[in-house]
Amino acid sequence: MVFQNSEPLTDRTCRLKAVRLRGTVQSPRVEARVLLSVASDLNLMNSFKGLQGSYLLGVFIVVAPPALVPLVCRLWAESFVFSRLERVCPSVAGTRRRSRTALHFFQSLKMSLTVADLTRGAMTEFQEKLRQQHEESMHRELQTLLSTAADAKEQEISRKDFDGFKKLFHRFLQVKGPAIDWAKISRPPEDSIQPYERIRAKGLPGDIAAALNRLVVVKLNGGLGTSMGCKGPKSLISVRSENTFLDLTVQQIEHLNKTYNADVPLVLMNSFNTDEDTKKILQKYSHHRVKIHTFNQSRYPRINKESLLPIARSMGPDGDSEAWYPPGHGDIYASFSNSGLLDKLLSEGKEYIFVSNIDNLGATVDLFILQHLMSQPQDKRCEFIMEVTDKTRADVKGGTLIEYEERLRLLEIAQVPKAHVDEFKSVTKFKIFNTNNLWISLPAIKRVYDANALDLEIIVNPKTLDGGLNVIQLETAVGAAIKSFKNALGVNVPRSRFLPVKTTSDLLLVMSNLYSLEAGSLTMSQKREFRTTPHVKLGSSFTKVQEYLKRFDNIPDMLELDHLTVSGDVTFGKKVSLKGTVIIIANHGDRIDIPAGAMLENKIVSGNLRILDH
Secondary structure, eight states: OOOOOOSOOOHHHHHHHHHHHTTSOOOHHHHHHHHHHHHHHHHHHHTTSTTTTTTHHHIIIIISOGGGHHHHHHHHHHHHHHHHHHHHOTHHHHHOOTTSOHHHHHHHTTOOOOHHHHHHHHHHHHHHHHHHHHHHHHHHHHHHHHTTOSSHHHHHHHHHHHHHHHHHHHHHHHOOSOSOOGGGEEOOOGGGEEEHHHHHTTOSOSSHHHHHTTEEEEEEEOOBSGGGTOOSBGGGSEEETTEEHHHHHHHHHHHHHHHHTOOOOEEEEEOTTTHHHHHHHHGGGTTSSOOEEEEEOOOEEOEETTTOSBOOOOSSTTSOGGGEEOOOGGGHHHHHHHTTHHHHHHHTTOOEEEEEETTBTTOOOOHHHHHHHHHSOGGGOOOEEEEEEEOOGGGTTSOEEEEETTEEEEEOGGGSOGGGHHHHHOTTTSOEEEEEEEEEEHHHHHHHHHTTOOOOOOEEEEEEOTTSOEEEEEEOOGGGGGGGSTTOEEEEOOGGGOOBOOSHHHHHHHHSTTEEEETTEEEEOTTOSSOSOOEEEEOGGGSSHHHHHHTBSSOOBOTTEEEEEEESEEEEOTTOEEEEEEEEEEOTTOEEEEOTTOEEEEEEEEEOBOOOOO
16 A cells, blocks of 8 residues: 655654554554555665664554554564565565465465464564664764764773663663562561661771771762752862862861871762863862872763664764763773772772762761671671661652562662552652662672673663753663672661752751761761751752852751741841741742841741841
């Protein structure tokens, strides 16, 4: 059946054609032929290149009525078999008739295949062909990108990055169905997650300096401060007494080295977004007693969601910055090894790394956990510790530890089937979540990585760029590697070891008198009666750091605060005290100025209150 079409032959017009033609024919077989005609258009248009048939299965499964799917598959199988027969036996082409089916040809060749066999085989081979074509096209595009590298050094670095990307892309194409079978999930065995109190009861290392000398602190420093309205690396945002995240980190490690006469180095995993600015700042720490090393995460190309091809056209700095992304902190294993730093630290006698996000101000070196690692017999030594903490309603999306197929495993919300998301968020069933404070054996990292034994679950992160283009990022999480290490363990730590600053609401907490600062470490004030952290929610007027700072003459007294919600155009004068639950709402067009010296306890403030200088 042939259809005249004056429109350009594109994926969109083919889909529109299918929609227009649906319902105009009564016979299921004729309607199926219509769908196959559209599929044929797509097949001719794509030639298994470009869009590479992405919409073929969409036409079959999305456009076709459910009752027609088996018939469409059968007709596709027949068409598929004809093409194979014509290739193997050219004489078939001359004898082919519309009225004769592929089954008829096979019967004449004394072959016994059922329609199900044909359909299954056709679709399997078709899907495999698509995967191969996607990989071949991706390989060609990456080779073209490599040819635009500025010099041999950039080309070699990018080649290593692309090797990792191609492995990830290959695995992405192989995924069939959910990565998790929900029925196989169970709570971890009791001894696989130990309370911190049990670890602490073992005491400190006998020789603290010797234990510290085998440790390396690694901070994940690839993120920008854009979510808080800042340019450049997030680690360079001032968070307390003009100190940045990076300042506080350096102070913490320098204090350890001075106190115990130790040599704990700091390693920063930067991204292409943060590397240049971070290295400029590092010069100011040259006289501090801490060695600082850096290495870069990989740089992966964003993928067009429709074509599954890179959107980048050039490797150079003049290329579109939106075309590239750092592929999540799970890339640490590959980039750490490729940088040569892993081998260097091993040669210096280092045994463990303590990894954490640089914006988690609670992630300091814990000597009790270090002692637990160092005190184990060599053959039973724990190769991976994940710090977890009790989940609250604010943490329902955080990854959790589970037992899956008799192994300890990290389960992220992105891996959860939609039907079970509410169950995953349940505080009663999944009571802990991952803080991303990790202690990992360096020799074990080398063994597992060199053996290609890391099998990190892929996180498919969809994005819409400023121009409206839909892309996907393939990412991995550092904690997902827990299943690849021997004697892995979770330690349920106090909430104080999880103090992330993701928003200005978090920033208000760490800038307040709720915490005291000593040697780069924040600890909750002894003056606070309850050790829990207040829940703070600042509105959109406070999102950007610059705007946030303008709205406080100084940070309020929050020692007795339980809950604070602020919405609208609100400012705070000097020496304001907030206690209990305080809700302040300025309606659209109104403004509320909280006067200097005000004390609000269990109050709701709304309406319009202006205080002007006289």
